[in-house]
Amino acid sequence: xxxxxxxxxxxxxxxxxxxxxxxxxxxxxxxxxxxxxxxxxxxxxxxxxxxxxxxxxxxxxxxxxxxxxxxxxxxxxxxxxxxxxxxxxxxxxxxxxxxxxxxxxxxxxxxxxxxxxxxxxxxxxxxxxxxxxxxxxxxxxxxxxxxxxxxxxxxxxxxxxxxxxxxxxxxxxxxxxxxxxxxxxxxxxxxxxxxxxxxxxxxxxxx
Amino acid sequence: xxxxxxxxxxxxxxxxxxxxxxxxxxxxxxxxxxxxxxxxxxxxxxxxxxxxxxxxxxxxxxxxxxxxxxxxxxxxxxxxxxxxxxxxxxxxxxxxxxxxxxxxxxxxxxxxxxxxxxxxxxxxxxxxxxxxxxxxxxxxxxxxxxxxxxxxxxxxxxxxxxxxxxxxxxxxxxxxxxxxxxxxxxxxxxxxxxxxxxxxxxxxxxxxxxxxxxxxxxxxxxxxxxxxxxxxxxxxxxxxxxxxxxxxxxxxxxxxxxxxxxxxxxxxxxxxxxxxxxxxxxxxxxxxxxxxxxxxxxxxxxxxxxxxxxxxxxxxxxxxxxxxxxxxxxxxxxxxxxxxxxxxxxxxxxxxxxxxxxxxxxxxxxxxxxxxxxxxxxxxxxxxxxxxxxxxxxxxxxxxxxxxxxxxxxxxxxxxxxxxxxxxxxxxxxxxxxxxxxxxxxxxxxxxxxxxxxxxxxxxxxxxxxxxxxxxxxxxxxxxxx
Numbered sequence: 001x002x003x004x005x006x007x008x009x010x011x012x013x014x015x016x017x018x019x020x021x022x023x024x025x026x027x028x029x030x031x032x033x034x035x036x037x038x039x040x041x042x043x044x045x046x047x048x049x050x051x052x053x054x055x056x057x058x059x060x061x062x063x064x065x066x067x068x069x070x071x072x073x074x075x076x077x078x079x080x081x082x083x084x085x086x087x088x089x090x091x092x093x094x095x096x097x098x099x100x101x102x103x104x105x106x107x108x109x110x111x112x113x114x115x116x117x118x119x120x121x122x123x124x125x126x127x128x129x130x131x132x133x134x135x136x137x138x139x140x141x142x143x144x145x146x147x148x149x150x151x152x153x154x155x156x157x158x159x160x161x162x163x164x165x166x167x168x169x170x171x172x173x174x175x176x177x178x179x180x181x182x183x184x185x186x187x188x189x190x191x192x193x194x195x196x197x198x199x200x201x202x203x204x205x206x207x
Numbered sequence: 208x209x210x211x212x213x214x215x216x217x218x219x220x221x222x223x224x225x226x227x228x229x230x231x232x233x234x235x236x237x238x239x240x241x242x243x244x245x246x247x248x249x250x251x252x253x254x255x256x257x258x259x260x261x262x263x264x265x266x267x268x269x270x271x272x273x274x275x276x277x278x279x280x281x282x283x284x285x286x287x288x289x290x291x292x293x294x295x296x297x298x299x300x301x302x303x304x305x306x307x308x309x310x311x312x313x314x315x316x317x318x319x320x321x322x323x324x325x326x327x328x329x330x331x332x333x334x335x336x337x338x339x340x341x342x343x344x345x346x347x348x349x350x351x352x353x354x355x356x357x358x359x360x361x362x363x364x365x366x367x368x369x370x371x372x373x374x375x376x377x378x379x380x381x382x383x384x385x386x387x388x389x390x391x392x393x394x395x396x397x398x399x400x401x402x403x404x405x406x407x408x409x410x411x412x413x414x415x416x417x418x419x420x421x422x423x424x425x426x427x428x429x430x431x432x433x434x435x436x437x438x439x440x441x442x443x444x445x446x447x448x449x450x451x452x453x454x455x456x457x458x459x460x461x462x463x464x465x466x467x468x469x470x471x472x473x474x475x476x477x478x479x480x481x482x483x484x485x486x487x488x489x490x491x492x493x494x495x496x497x498x499x500x501x502x503x504x505x506x507x508x509x510x511x512x513x514x515x516x517x518x519x520x521x522x523x524x525x526x527x528x529x530x531x532x533x534x535x536x537x538x539x540x541x542x543x544x545x546x547x548x549x550x551x552x553x554x555x556x557x558x559x560x561x562x563x564x565x566x567x568x569x570x571x572x573x574x575x576x577x578x579x580x581x582x583x584x585x586x587x588x589x590x591x592x593x594x595x596x597x598x599x600x601x602x603x604x605x606x607x608x609x610x611x612x613x614x615x616x617x618x619x620x621x622x623x624x625x626x627x628x629x630x631x632x633x634x635x636x637x638x639x640x641x642x643x644x645x646x647x648x649x650x651x652x653x654x655x656x657x658x659x660x661x662x663x664x665x666x667x668x669x670x671x672x673x674x675x676x677x678x679x680x681x682x683x684x685x686x687x688x689x
Contacts, residue, residue: 084604085602087598091569095567098566101564120545184600
């Protein structure tokens with residue numbers, strides 16, 4: 001009975017809003033996806049950690065190559081070392097990003113805490129690569145657990161990009177292997193992103 | 208009238224104001240602009256509003272063309288409204304020189320004062336009719352001034368008055384071709400036939416002239432100020448007394464807002480400082496708010512990060528109001544789940560990191576290095592579309608500021624090729640290079656001109672980085688490719 005009612009509702013919605021139920025294009029005519037890296041790879045409500053080389057390409061892959069300016073941003077980049085370069089992206093890609101420029105590890109953690117708890121934009125990229133190794137290792141484990149709880153409360157995806165593993169409570173930890181040379185600069189960015197090899201890391205408690 | 212007030216020496220001489228706001232000295236010989244208004248002296252020479260300037264100058268060689276004075280016109284309108292409100296508060300500002308007054312609930316004694324109104328030493332023209340639109344049309348013709356006009360009187364007026372109705376210019380030549388000369392000729396035509404030939408607008412004119420439609424006036428209500436000021440007996444240094452003061456101000460404000468069925472769109476706060484001067488802050492709310500607590504929250508966030516540099520001796524709180532939103536959110540437009548919370552978070556981030564640290568990045572339009580803009584992340588400012596493409600496919604991790612290094616380079620002084628990095632965060636032999644890429648800008652300005660040569664290099668340790676050479680001998684690392 002309930003199934004019949006739901007089917008009837010679906011039919012009515014399809015008739016009322018046909019534009020929202022347009023069939024996807026067939027495989028032969030399919031346009032290349034605008035976003036080569038799938039955000040759904042990272043679990044919601046948890047911390048994911050990405051280490052290794054090619055982290056800039058991860059950001060490029062998430063932002064993709066949209067054709068239109070986004071009305072609202074999709075990602076927040078908390079830039080621990082203030083190293084993000086807008087000139088490396090198109091205005092359309094940049095419009096999907098809120099860039100938070102931090103100078104120290106403390107500022108970075110406080111800003112992350114605020115934005116993860118806010119949860120209006122539930123995908124936060126935390127780039128710790130620009131923070132000095134000594135300052136980074138001084139972050140207590142309790143700070144990461146606190147962020148984990150906040151992410152779980154707001155169902156927020158928090159992706160930590162770091163040179164080495166440092167998050168003890170990461171639900172997913174992967175290593176990127178994107179060894180590139182100068183000759184690769186001639187290839188389109190989409191191809192470079194597709195060449196990124198994602199290797200799952202053995203999960204173990206750090207710190 | 209406003210132009211004459213601004214130019215008193217032209218009184219008594221034939222004067223006119225053009226419809227376009229242009230320099231009269233520049234256009235007299237060139238353009239056939241129509242006259243917007245003429246004074247009595249000019250009217251006596253036979254010219255009138257709507258005449259092309261060149262024809263008017265032929266008829267009246269002494270005609271003085273005055274520059275329109277928008278500020279003076281606004282002042283005159285305010286004076287006229289103030290005078291009209293002595294007769295009835297129900298009035299509509301039809302255009303910048305015409306008011307529509309509802310006299311239906313005004314006593315005949317008060318209505319008789321209509322002829323005694325005086326604005327800037329003149330008596331405004333008036334006409335009375337059964338409907339607002341009929342009165343607005345009738346006052347344009349001198350035969351109808353200072354009397355009650357009926358549809359029968361309107362029928363005797365010239366057809367050119369249709370020019371003052373919306374869309375009238377379009378059909379006026381056609382109606383003249385039909386041989387119509389009076390409004391009465393138009394009124395005698397069949398409404399149905401008119402609508403069939405000229406569209407529904409002509410039917411609306413037909414009803415208007417026959418006084419069959421009587422619309423409601425769009426009543427003029429002066430904007431009401433919600434400004435409140437509080438002076439402290441002692442200069443305030445801490446946040447808590449300020450919060451307490453704001454609570455009191457917001458309590459009154461919230462009650463006023465609720466009584467008027469309006470909500471706050473923007474809060475304007477002025478801190479009066481002990482050393483003199485003021486400190487102004489404006490808080491734009493993501494959604495209209497009325498509740499005291501909801502208004503206090505963004506103010507508290509502001510106070511947490513406030514650095515005035517002096518004690519506060521007084522506060523002024525003013526608001527911009529709007530209608531409260533009663534609409535449901537749109538299904539098919541993406542919106543932030545909690546925009547008010549997002550605004551709070553942005554304000555807290557600004558307090559934590561400082562201004563200019565959070566936003567939506569916009570790539571540079573020039574090739575000057577690290578020349579980007581940050582747009583506010585509240586979603587109100589649209590990003591500029593397209594026009595910029597990155598120089599290569601690898602994103603750069605930029606050093607801010609760029610790291611100066613000593614480089615061993617070959618002997619070419621114009622385009623030195625790097626051979627090894629001797630100092631700085633990344634040292635080593637350069638194994639491979641890509642470039643040179645020459646960039647320059649503002650060559651027309653000797654002080655702002657810049658020029659640099661960039662190289663993408665791979666060091667012995669497989670590090671990829673961007674080197675930049677600025678003549679005569681400065682090398683920097685712009686950033687790393689990771």
